[in-house]
Amino acid sequence: MNTKTLDEAVLSAEKGRPLLFVNATVHTLDPVLGDLTGADLMVVGAEIVGVGPGLHTAAEDDNAVVVDCTGLALVPVFGAAPRSLTPGNPATFAVVPSGTAGSARTFEMLIWWPSQAPAVVADGEFVIFNGATLTSFVPPAPTSASPHLGVWVDSTGFLEQELTADGRYDETRDGRPHAYQGSFQIEGDRIVYHDDLGFWAYGRFTDGVLHHAGYVLTRRS
Known part of the structure; x- marks a missing residue:
């Protein structure tokens, strides 16, 4: 499995290819799943299609861009409402250092103001990276x-x-x-x-x- 760092994935992401985030801490906001460690999250189009361990085994079959998220966490961000990171929901989330998401106050800040995060994915595309807006994504008004x-x-x-x-x-x-x-x-x-x-x-x-x-x-x- 050929993995990329977050930086490499942002620079090389090809529109239309699935994104597979591996080895991440995933704060799902789902009361059943809770927080997952060492987990994978698969994005196809604008939706999350899978979350949990072992998804990386299908990376080559799906021609996915594989993003190594060791030491990183995926956190839901504000859209129409904070949506859980579970299959069928919009692929809209922030990618942050895993220690950062451990603070309740910081976690809340990321949900409300995702532009503060190192990277943001909205509807399956990288839209913010290191403070720079990559697309026409417009964060919520103050x-x-x-x-x-x-x-x-x-x-x-x-x-x-x-x-x-x-x-x-x-x-x-x-x-x-x-x-x-x-x-x-x-x-x-x-x-x-x-x-x-x-x-x-x-x-x-x-x-x-x-x-x-x-x-x-x-x-x-």
């Missing part, structure tokens, strides 16, 4: 520029959610202040929450209304 900032409330008054320009949210539930707090990121009409307790949640803006966790909220004027 949260401070979002038109959706402000206080959102549901019609019953049970839920009140404030979105602030520093990328933080603060929820009041049934009159109980600070019931949930954490960070958020908005891309287009979608919002992703990462609560300080560690869980993720999602929402969507439609015609001036925020749909989140079964609630329908409007912005307080």
Whole structure:
């Protein structure tokens, strides 16, 4: 099996050829798979088609560009939402030194702002390498520029959610202040929450209304 370093793979990647990342630590964000060490991840087109040990045995059959990720980690990054690195999901992730991804704060930073990573793959193509943008990839706009900032409330008054320009949210539930707090990121009409307790949640803006966790909220004027 002829492997390439990350640098060589970025420089030589041929559009249309599968990418096979081998010997990586893969932070799948999947509750069943968890974090995999010494694992392989196969990308065909814009999708992940396989993850786990032993995929490298099919490298020659698939004419894949094999990227040696010894000492590196693959981390999901923000798209429509952070998607797990599992088959069928978009091949969108950052490639970082494995020790870097061990920090919860750094891990969160990579998901929100993938341009900070040494390399980023989006929809199966290298789009960022060492801070340089290689394609027309556009990272998410800063949260401070979002038109959706402000206080959102549901019609019953049970839920009140404030979105602030520093990328933080603060929820009041049934009159109980600070019931949930954490960070958020908005891309287009979608919002992703990462609560300080560690869980993720999602929402969507439609015609001036925020749909989140079964609630329908409007912005307080």
